[in-house]
Amino acid sequence: MVNLNGSIIPSKEVKLGSENRAFKYGDGIFETIKIQNNKIIFFEDHYFRLMASMRMLRMKIPMRFTLEFLQEEILKTVKQITKESAIYRVRLTVYRKDGGLYLPNTNEVDYLIDVIPVNSVSKNTYKVDLYKDFYNYSGLLSTVKTTNRMINTLASVFADENDLDSCIILNENKRVVEATNGNIFIVTGTTIKTPPLTEGCIKGVIRKKIIEIVSKNPDYDIEETSISPFEIQKANEVFITNAITGIQSVTNYRKKKFSTEITCKLKNSLQMLSVIGV
Template structure:
């Protein structure tokens, strides 16, 4: 079942209008969330990112959209899914109500929540071969809008098709300045000895929830220094490790980029600390 504006509806009966603004103009934002054993992981961060995204897009935030209300809507939706390991992937989509063309008739919003089963209750380490390549056909524009989880993800779609057609596990995206900003499905971290580097939000990378958690964890580890600065494609082959973070997979180490193969020691260490934080947070 899916949750449409607070009402649980059988999936096959949940439809949208041909005039839906998310469909017609990409006038929508979304959150992808992991729920484990009935706990919404990093809910506060997800909630405030969703509210911030709605404000940036000039959407009217309903008075009912409190953290408690939306969390309960998530849990109500999760309760309709049978999962033996209690691990659920949840997606919340919020769109501006229909009416108008580029100029909307209203800034009021509607939402739906869907849920599906995940394999593992918490984040697991995947050290299988994971080769990536740069996707250079199109570029992400640096700036605030690119940091949002909006429905404008066509570059990610095209990059995913390119990766599939060429046998890569993932691709890395560039901005208009030819700086590496992220993977198709998550934020990027480069490891050089004790130095760890991630692109800044100003370069156009997603304001990721797991990005924030990893930065927080690294801030508590005296053995590492974190740097948020632009990443050149030439730096990729100089790194000791490169890994991707997102809410669903946690941390995915990259094993190969072109002729360079990478270790995964730091990624494995951080994943253990991330799981502890997810359980306690």
């Protein structure tokens, strides 16, 4: 079952016509949201990112799109899932209404909420490598989760073909941007680095939380700075963040093996934040 503009219907009955703008032009955005033990994790952060993205893409925000309204719509959809789970993955997609060519007929929007149960969210062994066939171009638009994720798709295919769990995406300057499935952090000594938004990485909710956690910890320094692929080779630890997994330790990059000591501590801190809902 899915939620299309407030109506709960079987997923097979969703009719997206040939004029659907998310299909024709990638004219849509989405939020991937975690529900754990019937609680929406960090929903306020997801909500404000969604609103900022809609404004940036000049979509008309409906008056009913309050935080409370969308929260109720998500929970209403979850209740229709017959397979019970402790964790659910929610995708909230917002896209401009049908019609027009590059110039849309309207800036009003439709929304679609779909939910799937999640059995496992992290792996003990996690291998990555660089994806160098295409680049993610730096700039503000690249920080928005639009429905055009072609580089992530191609990099994921590459990872599958090469027995990898994920790939590291580079920008046109051949600097690290993110992983195919989330933001990336590297740990060298007590310094934790992640690419700044100006490099073209997604403005991740968990990325934001990790920066806040590390900033308050006197034992570590956080730097939002450009990262070269060579620095990954020299790092002590590497981890990937996204809304569903939270933190995924990277264990292998080419011939390099990473430790996970600091990453595990950050996992615990993030778990505490998600419990208290900060």
